[in-house]
Amino acid sequence: MKKRNVMEKKIGTEMEQRKGRRLVLFPLPLQGHINPMLQLADILHSKGFSITIIHTNFNSPNPSHYPNFTFHSIPDGLSESEASASDPVLLLKLLNAKCLEPFRDCLVKLLSDVSEEPISCLISDAIFYFTRAVADSLKLPRIVLRTGGVSSFVIFAAFPLLRERGYLPIQDSQLEKPVEELPPLKVKDLPVVNADDPEAFYEVVAGLVNETKASSGVIWNSYEDLEQSALVTLGKEFPIPIFPVGPFHKHCSASSSSSFLTQDQNSISWLDKQAPKSVIYASFGSIAALNEAEFLEIAWGLANSKQPFLWVVRPGLVRGSEWLEPLPSGFLETLNGRGHIIKWAPQQDVLAHPAVGAFWTHNGWNSTLESICEGVPMICMPCFGDQKVNSKYVSHVWKVGLQLESGLKREEIEGTIRRLMVEKEGEDIRDRISELKEKANLCLQQGGTSRQSLDSLVSHISKLELFTFKSQ
Known part of the structure; x- marks a missing residue:
């Protein structure tokens, strides 16, 4: 009983230390991106942080499913035809261009509200690469969530080399050619997207990689035993804190789901x-x-x-x-x-x-x-x-x-x-x-790698300098 009281007192002290620590999260409005961000929000909320979600009108989550979070919607400026475009690269470029001003306006408003808790940092989807410039201009620390795997990100980071050595753009005659620098991949396995404008795809990838490297840290929905070699490679090339705290959906007994389609029970x-x-x-x-x-x-x-x-x-x-x-x-x-x-x-x-x-x-x-x-x-x-x-x-x-x-x-x-x-x-x-x-399962238990990584993330956020708003 005494041990339990000591533990409860320690948890209470940690929660008190983090009181007034608010996080602003900004998910990319696609099914495979919004769910991990909301799962991460659940995990961080369980660690004592207040959660504010900024989201686009396009594919917006249902706030009633998340009563512990505060939601703020911003206009995304997408026309009906743009929102339903079959070219995903065009959609990503449009979102990065059209969300900049509405996002900045919303963030400034949140930061200037003295009645609310101070904000520790912004956690943005890594594909919202425009958020780096906004956060920097406001002197707000920015951590990114990359919702894909570490292994594929290492390959995205190698795109300049792959272009230089002739693997990209992909030629049909080279599909079965091994990519010697990245075994066991063949050219056909490279993570490209068919876009109306191929250069636009490389531009999005460059934004993803470069603005992740410039962040205050990157969070991964993965775990060390699954992607250890990719994490080692990433650590050598990216001089920022790296937090593989996944699998997210296994952290909480009731994981978040913001499905855009009705699930057939x-x-x-x-x-x-x-x-x-x-x-x-x-x-x-x-x-x-x-x-x-x-x-x-x-x-x-x-x-x-x-x-x-x-x-x-x-x-x-x-x-x-x-x-x-x-x-x-x-x-x-x-x-x-x-x-x-x-x-x-x-x-x-x-x-x-x-x-x-x-x-x-x-x-x-x-x-x-x-x-x-x-x-x-x-x-x-x-x-x-x-x-x-x-x-x-x-x-x-x-x-x-x-x-x-x-x-x-x-x-x-x-x-x-x-x-x-x-x-x-x-x-x-x-x-x-x-x-x-x-x-x-083991990585999430006491002493497990993801559990340790999550503790490191919480500590990292808690040490970030609290934002103090000064009129711009």
Whole structure:
């Protein structure tokens, strides 16, 4: 009892020391970015910080889901056509240009409000690289959150070298060429995005990398045992504090989710009726799009595998279709209940379900990390950007999944599912991902690497000079 009282007194003293420590967080308004930022907000709030979220009108979170945070909305200036543009690079450039003044105005207002607690620092999504100039002009410390993996960021940082040595821009004739400086990558694995203006993509990457390097620190939703070599490389090249405190969603018992689509909870009751580790869960994220031929190859590959499957078909996933129109007449009936198709899933709950035996994924970083944390092997189908690097690491470095190599052909899909679910190769993969899952659990326990990193982050923020507003 005495030990407990001492501990409670220590916690109370630490909370008192941080009283008046307010953090302003600014998430990028895309599904794969806003969730990690809000999860980080939960983690820091649990450490005694007050949380203020500045967010755009575009893809804004629902404040009612986060009663402990204060929310401030800013206009983003996006027209309807710009907000729905299919070119993600254009969207990122527009957000960095159009949010600058509204963001600065909002931040100045927050900083000048003497009735509120002082602000310790700004934590911005690293892709909002314009925030460096704003924070510097206001003498406000700026820490960035990079929501992707460390391994892919190291490759983004190498883009000037890759361009100099002729790997970029990518030429079709060089797709299978090894990138000797970055094994085991081939040219086709480099994290590029097809953009209407390729130079604009390099500009966004340069902004991401250079303004991260100029920050007061960078936070990662990753953990040391998963990306140790990339963290070592990053530490040599980036002379700033580095905080791998992930996996974020495992820090809190009830993790945040700001889903832009309604999650179908009926998928859980369907999973309840399936045998352990028998179900293929297929979901390709919130942005990826397929043509009708690719969609049909996936449908028949799943059906022909004879395994039960839970398939997320997001409205708009198939170009030119609303939802399931391209499926042949009677397709669902032929499955005899073996397939369940929904519009969006409560993914963390699905991956944690004992019936799920594999995850067919686009390898966005959040999905990849969630799959590792639940010990679910992956079938990798990356679409663009860092997904390609994540996929390569899953299949060739960590060896906890299989990559679809030759495009979307139903025969290869069926064969890959069998390799993972039925054959000896799948058993070995399950053993390896179980080890990574265990390491993810250990890193969050007392004395674990992510727990230590989080303590270092809290200490780092607490030592930053409190902002005192002076009229500009």
